[in-house]
Amino acid sequence: MGRKGNCENEVMNRGAWSAEESKILIDYVQLHGEGNWSELSKRAGLKRSGKSSRLRWLNYLKPDIKRGNISSDEEDLIIRLHNLLGNRWSLIAGRLPGRTDNEIKNYWNGHLRKKIDQKHNHRKSRVEFEFEFEYKGRTINSLDVNNSTKSSPLHAANDAMNNVVITGHNPNPFASTPQDGHDNFSTGLDICDQLIVPHEDFHFNNECASVEIPKNLIDEAFGFDEYSIGQAWHESWKLVDFFPTDQVANYFSL
DNA sequence: AAATGCGTCAACCGCACGCTA
DNA sequence: GTAGCGTGCGGTTGACGCATT
Numbered sequence: 001m002g003r004k005g006n007c008e009n010e011v012m013n014r015g016a017w018s019a020e021e022s023k024i025l026i027d028y029v030q031l032h033g034e035g036n037w038s039e040l041s042k043r044a045g046l047k048r049s050g051k052s053s054r055l056r057w058l059n060y061l062k063p064d065i066k067r068g069n070i071s072s073d074e075e076d077l078i079i080r081l082h083n084l085l086g087n088r089w090s091l092i093a094g095r096l097p098g099r100t101d102n103e104i105k106n107y108w109n110g111h112l113r114k115k116i117d118q119k120h121n122h123r124k125s126r127v128e129f130e131f132e133f134e135y136k137g138r139t140i141n142s143l144d145v146n147n148s149t150k151s152s153p154l155h156a157a158n159d160a161m162n163n164v165v166i167t168g169h170n171p172n173p174f175a176s177t178p179q180d181g182h183d184n185f186s187t188g189l190d191i192c193d194q195l196i197v198p199h200e201d202f203h204f205n206n207e208c209a210s211v212e213i214p215k216n217l218i219d220e221a222f223g224f225d226e227y228s229i230g231q232a233w234h235e236s237w238k239l240v241d242f243f244p245t246d247q248v249a250n251y252f253s254l
Numbered sequence: 255a256a257a258t259g260c261g262t263c264a265a266c267c268g269c270a271c272g273c274t275a
Numbered sequence: 276g277t278a279g280c281g282t283g284c285g286g287t288t289g290a291c292g293c294a295t296t
Contacts, residue, residue, distance in 0.1 A: 016264065016290080036281075054282075055265065090284060101284075106263050258296075266288075273281085 013047045017056050021046060025053055026061050059100045066098035070107055078104060079112060 038050030
């Protein structure tokens with residue numbers, strides 16, 4: 001603790017913030033407002049970089065921030081949002097009032113990741129049958145999904161609880177980086193990983209099965225105002241047709 | 255009691271982006 | 276067009292505390 005850094009010939013404090021420093025920052029921001037952090041740091045007399053001050057304020061000192069005790073509802077939401085958005089912590093945090101990206105990121109890495117891993121492994125062991133699907137080659141809302149159409153990106157299987165579990169094909173869902181565009185599609189499939197649909201909701205018709213994903217399954221957790229691709233997924237999930245592996249003959253209907 | 259391992263989390267770093275001159 | 280700056284983001288680090296050996 002108390003490491004010293006050097007910035008613009010001035011010795012800067014680094015490491016954990018003292019109570020005194022925090023108080024100086026709180027007082028200053030409450031008086032003068034946020035923004036222009038490097039200048040703010042100097043004016044407040046803090047031997048801290050602007051970045052450090054900004055981080056300290058936004059993640060820990062801001063009055064409306066909740067700390068700790070992430071509820072099961074919040075946890076559930078984090079999992080769903082992560083499935084949709086990948087590691088875009090700030091967006092996830094934006095949907096959890098009072099939570100910060102840093103806290104959610106830490107919570108994910110410290111608690112949820114293991115939990116999800118265990119769940120995945122458990123689920124894999126229970127697969128009894130598989131369907132495969134193809135995705136109708138189509139550009140969704142200007143996103144390039146050409147590469148995704150060449151394989152069968154989805155699997156559905158029934159688990160021991162007699163639910164139908166729809167899973168994505170992404171071999172490494174935790175490494176999803178939707179920012180790079182082409183990966184949006186596979187990240188979208190991660191949503192599927194989350195969808196567990198009661199067996200009785202499926203309508204079986206000879207060798208085909210269809211299901212209408214309840215709107216609230218998706219809507220309750222995700223507001224798609226910011227992500228048109230999300231809306232597209234939503235639309236695509238309204239009705240999904242399933243066919244046995246050896247009869248891949250149909251596609252999602254958008 | 256000491257050493258070691260491990261989990262947690264605050265803070266830092268590098269990079270990208272947007273704005274402005 | 277571009278350089279400089281501020282800001283935001285995600286990945287990573289490292290200090291700390293607790294549990295285990």
